Amino acid sequence: MPTYEYKCPGCGEFEKEQRMSDPPLKKCPHCGKAVTRLVGGGGGFVRKGGNWVSKMSSPGESAKKKSDRFMKQTVGEVAEDIAKHSRSH
Incomplete structure (x- = not known):
């Protein structure tokens, strides 16, 4: 509600x-x-689907899986930055 x-x-x-x-x-x-x-800004957003990477870790997650997830997130952020800069030039 x-x-x-x-x-x-x-x-x-x-x-x-x-x-x-x-x-x-x-x-x-x-x-x-x-x-x-009053007009509110909303309570946030919900991501649907499995095609996004979370920076949150699970309690039973291995060190390799944590580093893989972090690398995917970092590579994704770098790719977004490159795409933004290439469009603006």
């Missing part, structure tokens, strides 16, 4: 968990004054 931010002229800012289908609050649940729902 998403969390929405509201601003009350009396109480200040507060958060409220609501379903997406629920109408926005009109009154502050604390003092009853009219509230305004």
Whole structure:
């Protein structure tokens, strides 16, 4: 369930968990004054699929697997930098 931010002229800012289908609050649940729902930046993003490399390690992961994963991440970052620079010139 998403969390929405509201601003009350009396109480200040507060958060409220609501379903997406629920109408926005009109009154502050604390003092009853009219509230305004704020526009938030979102809670983040979700990566789907298996074609990305995580820098996080697993507890039972071998040293070789850790170094391979780190190398893939580093090579990927270098490749992205090269691609960015070649497009801008």
